[in-house]
Amino acid sequence: MIECKNLSYNYQDFQLNTIEVLKDISFKIDKGEKVLLLGINGSGKSTLLKLLNGLLYAKSGEYYFKNELVNKKYLKANSKDFRKSVSLQMQDPSSMLFNPTVYDEIAFGLKHFGFESVDERVYHYAKVFEIENILKSSPLSLSGGQKQKVLLASLLCVEPEVLLLDEPTAHLDPPTTGWLVEFLDSLDVTALISTHNISLGKELAGRAIVIGINHEIVYDGEVQALLEDMPTLIKAQLVHKHKHAHEGVEHKHYHLHSWT
Numbered sequence: 465m466i467e468c469k470n471l472s473y474n475y476q477d478f479q480l481n482t483i484e485v486l487k488d489i490s491f492k493i494d495k496g497e498k499v500l501l502l503g504i505n506g507s508g509k510s511t512l513l514k515l516l517n518g519l520l521y522a523k524s525g526e527y528y529f530k531n532e533l534v535n536k537k538y539l540k541a542n543s544k545d546f547r548k549s550v551s552l553q554m555q556d557p558s559s560m561l562f563n564p565t566v567y568d569e570i571a572f573g574l575k576h577f578g579f580e581s582v583d584e585r586v587y588h589y590a591k592v593f594e595i596e597n598i599l600k601s602s603p604l605s606l607s608g609g610q611k612q613k614v615l616l617a618s619l620l621c622v623e624p625e626v627l628l629l630d631e632p633t634a635h636l637d638p639p640t641t642g643w644l645v646e647f648l649d650s651l652d653v654t655a656l657i658s659t660h661n662i663s664l665g666k667e668l669a670g671r672a673i674v675i676g677i678n679h680e681i682v683y684d685g686e687v688q689a690l691l692e693d694m695p696t697l698i699k700a701q702l703v704h705k706h707k708h709a710h711e712g713v714e715h716k717h718y719h720l721h722s723w724t
């Protein structure tokens with residue numbers, strides 16, 4: 465479904481220095497596969513998701529979607545189909561909510577992509593995400609968790625084939641996080657899910673891709689094997705040290721659990 469071959473990307477800072485953020489990234493994701501995307505702050509996860517959503521173009525290397533090379537020419541010719549098929553949830557939900565009401569927000573994509581029974585679908589997804597009571601509210605007046613739910617409802621209602629999720633549980637409370645994890649598990653969709661909450665790893669996906677501190681892939685394999693691979697976790701800085709006591713003896717050692 466998705467294939468990246470030797471993708472690289474860089475930005476320029478305000479002094480026009482080149483900043484490498486993705487180096488020689490290669491992987492394949494099959495249809496229906498759910499994959500975690502892990503890496504420290506600034507390792508390049510959001511940039512990779514934007515490349516896969518066609519918001520950015522690779523500086524070198526190739527990106528194939530359903531065996532088609534995704535470049536400017538492809539996107540010009542297939543923009544609508546591609547946008548309907550590949551949905552990106554950006555890290556900050558506020559940056560993606562622009563309609564006057566929650567109802568309009570969910571209906572927007574449905575109307576844009578020519579779905580029938582828009583009203584019925586909006587109410588269906590509002591029910592699924594338990595946001596029926598805020599359909600008339602302005603998205604900007606909502607809490608972080610409510611915004612996240614509205615955004616996910618507006619993306620999922622057009623039934624994308626690929627979901628690119630950038631920290632989908634970031635604004636959610638523990639019960640809503642649990643609900644979302646189960647909900648994603650129930651979806652028959654291909655997904656690449658960026659998260660810092662490694663403790664949710666096994667619930668979210670079977671496979672993990674880890675981008676290391678040098679912006680290269682340092683691991684691509686089973687989540688469970690990664691969780692048992694302390695040298696790789698330390699190398700990619702996916703574990704933390706903090707002080708705590710066992711039987712009254714205070715000490716520090718590496719921990720995998722999330723802080724949240």
Ligand SMILES: Nc1ncnc2c1ncn2[C@@H]1O[C@H](COP(=O)(O)OP(=O)(O)OP(=O)(O)O)[C@@H](O)[C@H]1O
Binds near residue numbers: 485505
């Ligand atoms: N538009 C931009 N212009 C210049 N530099 C950028 C831009 N967007 C991101 N960067 C830089 O690229 C690097 C990778 O950023 P990116 O957001 O992809 O990382 P990330 O792994 O998603 O981080 P986080 O876990 O903090 O969300 C960072 O150093 C960031 O400062």
